Amino acid sequence: MKARWFGVLTTMGLLILWIAISGLRLTPELFLPSPARVIGSLWINWPDIVYDTAATGGRALLGFAAGSMLGLGLGVLMSWNRLWFGFLDVVVESVRPVPAVAAIPFMILWLGPTLLAQLLLITLSCGCVVAVDVYIAITTVNPLMVRAAQCLGASRSALYREVLLPIIVPRLSGLRIAAALSFAITVAAEFAGAQWSLGGLIMRARRSLDTETIMLAMLIVGVLARATDLTIRSILRRLSRWAEPTTLALYGLERREHLS
Amino acid sequence: MQLRISHLSKSFQANAILSDVSFETNDTEFVAIVGPSGCGKTTMLSIIAGFENATSGSVSLDGRLLSSAGSDRLMIFQDSALFPHLTTRENIEFGLKHKGMTSHHRRQLACSALDAVGLGPFLHYFPFQLSGGMRKLVEIVRATILTNPAPLLLCDEALGQLDALTRAHTQDVIQRLWMESPRTVLWVTHDLEEACYCADRIIVMSPRPGTVTAELTIPFPRPRDSMLRTSVELQVLRRRLFDLLDAAEPDESERRPA
Ligand SMILES: Nc1ncnc2c1ncn2[C@@H]1O[C@H](COP(=O)(O)OP(=O)(O)OP(=O)(O)O)[C@@H](O)[C@H]1O
Ligand SMILES: [Mg+2]
Numbered sequence: 001m002k003a004r005w006f007g008v009l010t011t012m013g014l015l016i017l018w019i020a021i022s023g024l025r026l027t028p029e030l031f032l033p034s035p036a037r038v039i040g041s042l043w044i045n046w047p048d049i050v051y052d053t054a055a056t057g058g059r060a061l062l063g064f065a066a067g068s069m070l071g072l073g074l075g076v077l078m079s080w081n082r083l084w085f086g087f088l089d090v091v092v093e094s095v096r097p098v099p100a101v102a103a104i105p106f107m108i109l110w111l112g113p114t115l116l117a118q119l120l121l122i123t124l125s126c127g128c129v130v131a132v133d134v135y136i137a138i139t140t141v142n143p144l145m146v147r148a149a150q151c152l153g154a155s156r157s158a159l160y161r162e163v164l165l166p167i168i169v170p171r172l173s174g175l176r177i178a179a180a181l182s183f184a185i186t187v188a189a190e191f192a193g194a195q196w197s198l199g200g201l202i203m204r205a206r207r208s209l210d211t212e213t214i215m216l217a218m219l220i221v222g223v224l225a226r227a228t229d230l231t232i233r234s235i236l237r238r239l240s241r242w243a244e245p246t247t248l249a250l251y252g253l254e255r256r257e258h259l260s
Numbered sequence: 261m262q263l264r265i266s267h268l269s270k271s272f273q274a275n276a277i278l279s280d281v282s283f284e285t286n287d288t289e290f291v292a293i294v295g296p297s298g299c300g301k302t303t304m305l306s307i308i309a310g311f312e313n314a315t316s317g318s319v320s321l322d323g324r325l326l327s328s329a330g331s332d333r334l335m336i337f338q339d340s341a342l343f344p345h346l347t348t349r350e351n352i353e354f355g356l357k358h359k360g361m362t363s364h365h366r367r368q369l370a371c372s373a374l375d376a377v378g379l380g381p382f383l384h385y386f387p388f389q390l391s392g393g394m395r396k397l398v399e400i401v402r403a404t405i406l407t408n409p410a411p412l413l414l415c416d417e418a419l420g421q422l423d424a425l426t427r428a429h430t431q432d433v434i435q436r437l438w439m440e441s442p443r444t445v446l447w448v449t450h451d452l453e454e455a456c457y458c459a460d461r462i463i464v465m466s467p468r469p470g471t472v473t474a475e476l477t478i479p480f481p482r483p484r485d486s487m488l489r490t491s492v493e494l495q496v497l498r499r500r501l502f503d504l505l506d507a508a509e510p511d512e513s514e515r516r517p518a
Contacts, residue, residue, distance in 0.1 A: 142341075144341040146342070147335065147341070148335075148341040149327065149329075149354075151331060151333065151335055152334070152354050152358060152402070152406075153355055153357050153358035153359060155358070162354075163343060166345045167343075167344065241343040241386075242344060242347075243344065243388070244388040
């Protein structure tokens with residue numbers, strides 16, 4: 001309870017600091033626009049911004065959703081048997097370390113600056129993160145669970161559907177990493193060719209040194225990403241009502257009691 | 261079900277854990293297995309269940325050679341193996357579901373089985389909300405609720421962590437369940453009184469590498485009740501069992517790690 005109030009204090013402190021620095025003209029207006037000017041920019045541009053926000057949010061969430069599905073499928077296949085692992089591990093582990101942003105030129109070369117190119121990029125990078133997470137979660141489930149399910153007559157697919165997949169839900173913190181990643185890649189991909197989006201808005205504003213609009217776009221992306229993270233967490237928590245509090249704390253779904 | 265173990269041996273790397281174990285069980289026989297810690301009891305049950313391979317020897321059930329795990333054998337492990345994401349009732353229904361029983365029918369069966377062992381009020385609890393003793397009881401019900409055909413039951417120190425009273429109570433529940441739907445049971449235990457009280461026959465194993473050193477037939481008629489626990493006859497049997505185990509134990513000076 002108290003910790004939450006400290007959080008509010010920190011936020012207010014930062015806000016006051018921002019107002020003070022920009023209000024006292026400690027830096028040029030251009031370098032740090034005041035909150036009032038940022039709100040002013042929203043006031044002027046709101047019809048565009050509503051559209052841009054929807055476009056960016058939609059792109060990131062669609063890519064994230066598709067990537068999670070892909071990752072879930074890959075993770076399950078990799079854990080299914082040695083053969084699939086042999087095939088897929090190499091692919092996943094060689095795609096994953098390459099920053100997706102570095103592949104943007106190729107994506108544009110192949111598919112043009114299209115929505116398809118952007119979604120493909122987001123999907124692939126989220127997919128690899130989720131695949132590794134799902135694979136590790138499945139293979140570290142207590143082996144007694146697998147043995148008990150076998151003894152009780154569950155088929156291979158029933159074992160996955162009814163035992164392994166439900167049990168790994170609290171451990172899927174990779175979903176949260178993937179969601180954050182999807183926003184990062186979305187904005188980068190938008191820089192390179194999506195006029196009507198928050199990324200595009202930043203590019204447009206950059207040309208006219210309209211820093212308050214850039215700041216505004218940054219804030220909106222931040223809010224979107226944060227809201228997505230909170231939503232994922234609350235869904236995971238809802239699906240993990242069976243888990244002990246210590247398990248939830250272990251995977252960051254519940255606050256652990258502090259030592260003092 | 262007739263289980264036949266012949267010349268079963270198992271080593272991990274160079275360590276012999278089981279050496280030339282042979283025994284048989286009759287249909288619907290309750291066989292207890294006792295032996296010193298580390299003699300390979302868990303290993304033996306895992307091999308019978310099909311989770312591990314023997315180095316040599318064979319296991320057959322009703323004449324069929326066994327190699328991999330199957331739903332004709334059911335192991336209750338030393339550690340809890342309840343599904344953490346399923347409630348008590350759903351855990352118990354799991355095996356019935358995969359036998360193809362309809363949801364209405366299996367729900368009825370699960371509820372009455374739970375009521376019969378006094379777990380009725382804990383139907384909707386998740387495993388982490390139950391006590392250790394209750395968890396074991398749920399696991400036992402989850403196994404014994406499967407009948408027609410009842411799988412071979414392999415129990416690895418199922419009651420080892422319970423207090424004396426709960427353990428005695430659970431033994432009575434097990435006897436009742438077993439008499440209601442008889443099945444072949446291999447019951448590994450450290451508790452000699454439990455072995456004498458529950459089993460039709462006791463197999464005594466030597467220290468590692470484990471092998472069968474003696475067999476005791478328990479003559480007491482069923483149903484057995486708690487009067488038997490303190491009876492002279494049972495205590496005499498228990499003493500014999502103790503001596504058999506003690507005789508097989510090497511002197512302190514001869515003991516060295518495997
Ligand atoms: N995977 C393994 N690798 C190497 N050694 C093992 C392995 N599993 C068991 N052992 C060894 O096999 C021996 C027998 O183990 P096991 O668990 O079967 O004993 P146990 O009779 O069940 O003992 P307890 O009564 O204490 O449960 C032990 O010495 C153990 O160290
Ligand atoms: Mg053991």
